[in-house]
Amino acid sequence: MNLTLAEVARCLGTLADEGFEETVVTEVKTDSRTVEPGDLFFCIAGENFDGHEFAALAAAKGACAVVASRMIGEIDAPVIMVRDTRTALGRLAACWRDTCxxxxxxxxxxxxxxxxxxxxxxxxxxxxxxxxxxxxxxxxxxxxxxxxxxxxxxxxxxxxxxxxxxxxxxxxxxxxxxxxxxxxxxxxxxxxxxxxxxxxxxxxxxxxxxxxxxxxxxxxxxxxxxxxxxxxxxxxxxxxxxxxxxxxxxxxxxxxxxxxxxxxxxxxxxxxxxxxxxxxxxxxxxxxxxxxxxxxxxxxxxxxxxxxxxxAMAADPQRFCRKIGGGITVIDDTYNANPLSMANALRTARELAGERPLVLVLGDMRELGAEAVLRHEELGRVIRETAPAMVFYKGDHFLDVERGFGGFMRRAGDVDEFLEAWRELCISEGAVLVKGSRSLGMELYANALCREVNAEAQGGGK
CATH class of the missing domain: 3.40.1190.10 (Mur-like, catalytic domain)
Structure with a gap:
């Protein structure tokens, strides 16, 4: 971005103070820990923090100005007051796009x-x-x-x-x-x-x-x-x-x-x-x-x-990225999960496995509200279509998925417990799909299994 503080003030519908015309903003930051001299700091209030509490720190680190929606006391930087800092951030972005x-x-x-x-x-x-x-x-x-x-x-x-x-x-x-x-x-x-x-x-x-x-x-x-x-x-x-x-x-x-x-x-x-x-x-x-x-x-x-x-694209390591070690193909699709992406991944994994055994390492799909039970039962039915050799599952909806699946499933446990159970399967050839909502950390299971079978990335992107 290449705007002066005066241009920023005009974009936000406020008056420009003395010296704003000569001050050029380097970057816009919402995290005080990343502020560098010349940055414009927006005080954003979130669920677990309020940027207003870190305005003084941002100023001390060289912020050229602070955008705030409430009084923050004396700090060593100009303060641009707005009604809502999130709205102001979007307004400034739209203004910058129009300028460009x-x-x-x-x-x-x-x-x-x-x-x-x-x-x-x-x-x-x-x-x-x-x-x-x-x-x-x-x-x-x-x-x-x-x-x-x-x-x-x-x-x-x-x-x-x-x-x-x-x-x-x-x-x-x-x-x-x-x-x-x-x-x-x-x-x-x-x-x-x-x-x-x-x-x-x-x-x-x-x-x-x-x-x-x-x-x-x-x-x-x-x-x-x-x-x-x-x-x-x-x-x-x-x-x-x-x-x-x-x-x-x-x-x-x-x-x-x-x-x-x-x-x-x-x-x-x-x-x-x-x-x-x-x-x-x-x-x-x-x-x-x-x-x-x-x-x-x-x-x-x-x-x-x-x-x-x-x-010419490069593979994304967490979006249906195939990692092959010996006869085992680990499909790392751990970036996130919802019912649509989960069904797509399961059916594709079955197709890629062909006649070889397919092992599933899955986790809950979050933020489904009142339909969570229904959608996890539905997931179980999609799992049944894939005829897996084994299903490892992590999350609160284990029983819902198992009910829809109608077959035997194992709780994934922690990573060490999972690896021990994996070794018990004695599978030397096949495919493993690892997928679940981001907050479950399913990448830990994918990474551990890749180390176990010495798997390296072969393709990917989703």
Whole structure:
């Protein structure tokens, strides 16, 4: 960011003090521990902390000014007072985007949004100077801080938006105000805050109300709730499909896995129809690939650009990353889990395992509210489809999953207990899927098992 304090004050609707015109902001920070001289510090109040309590520390570390919503006493830095610091942070990000004149792509959805963002970034970066938010820094703090990290010479900003409750999108979407809105899919994720799948579709498509004039929407046709909700808000969304859908101009299909961990896909667009290989595997990746092809087309990019971009991607170590040691393939998909992503991962793991034994190391899916029991029983039924050799499970919903599964499961225990139980299976060839909600730390099990079988990464990305 390259704004003076005077420009910041004007963006926030406050008066500029003496000296503001000459003070250039280096970066915007919300964590006092990371403040460096010249940074602008926003006092953000969270569940476990209040940035106002650290304003003096930020000033002592050289903050050029502090943005606050309540009195903080005497500190060695100017204080810009606003009604709400979170809202002000978003307002400043939107102002910076307008100053830069960047085109913004907003990506949301129940599953796959981070992968679509990363894939589209890889594709678009071949032709445009492009910015993106880091990992899933996609909430009311992560989105604006990511936008403020983008530079004026980056003409395209690809930003992920994540929501978990009603009203989140109404806070995020005005900040993004996208030229292109992408909704990957909808499913039973964050039901605790969004109610049901219809509520998810309504909350996600609220993004479309904030499209800029002339803006376009890229929407999956594979989810009727999503497609129909989108049609109520935009006249002609660009549809895509992760199936062989003749009604979609953009579709993709998974054709199978290669021994080195790459996947074979068919990609059909108005520019052509043919096969390609990519550093990821699974039917759910076909959905992501078709989505990126549709978005790339809206940005003036070709099918060849899409193929070149995705083939150059690096694997994400926690998103369906295959790690092979001897005859054992460990599938590390530990970044997070919801019912949609869990079902996709299970079915893909079964397909990749082929005739070999499939072992599942799974954990609870969090934030499902009143539907938690139902959705975990449903998970058990999906597990049954995969005919696993063994299921290890961690979390409070063990009995719910077991009831849906109708077979024998083992509690995962701690990592050492899990490894001891794994050794008892005496499996020398097969596949192991490790997945669960982020807060369960399932990566500890994946990492331990990889060490046990000397597995190294072969592919990935989701």
């Amino acid at each position: 004149g960047a085109k913004l792509v907003a990506v949301t959805g129940t599953a796959g949004k981070t992968t679509v963002k990363e894939m589209l970034f890889a594709v678009a970066s071949q032709k445009f100077a492009t910015a993106k938010n880091y990992r899933n820094f996609n909430n009311q703090i992560g989105l604006p801080t990511s936008m403020l990290k983008a530079s004026a010479d980056q003409e395209l900003w690809i930003m992920e938006l994540g929501i978990s409750r009603r009203g989140d999108m109404e806070e995020l979407a005005p900040v993004a105000s996208p030229d292109l809105a992408i909704i990957t899919n909808v499913g039973p994720g964050h039901l605790e805050g969004l109610g049901n799948e219809a509520g998810v579709a309504s909350a996600k498509t609220a993004l479309l109300r904030y499209l800029r004039q002339g803006g376009r929407a890229v929407i999956s046709r594979d989810y009727p709730l999503l497609w129909n909700a989108a049609l109520e808000l935009v006249d002609a969304p660009v549809g895509f499909s992760g199936r062989d859908d003749a009604e979609s101009d953009f579709s993709a299909a998974f054709l199978g896995a290669l021994p080195d961990g790459r996947g074979r896909f068919r990609l059909r667009t108005p520019d052509g129809d043919g096969e390609l290989t990519a550093p990821f595997c699974g039917r759910h990746y076909a959905e992501n690939l078709a989505c990126v092809a549709a978005a790339a087309h809206c940005l003036g990019l070709t099918r060849d650009d899409v193929v070149g971009g995705v083939q």
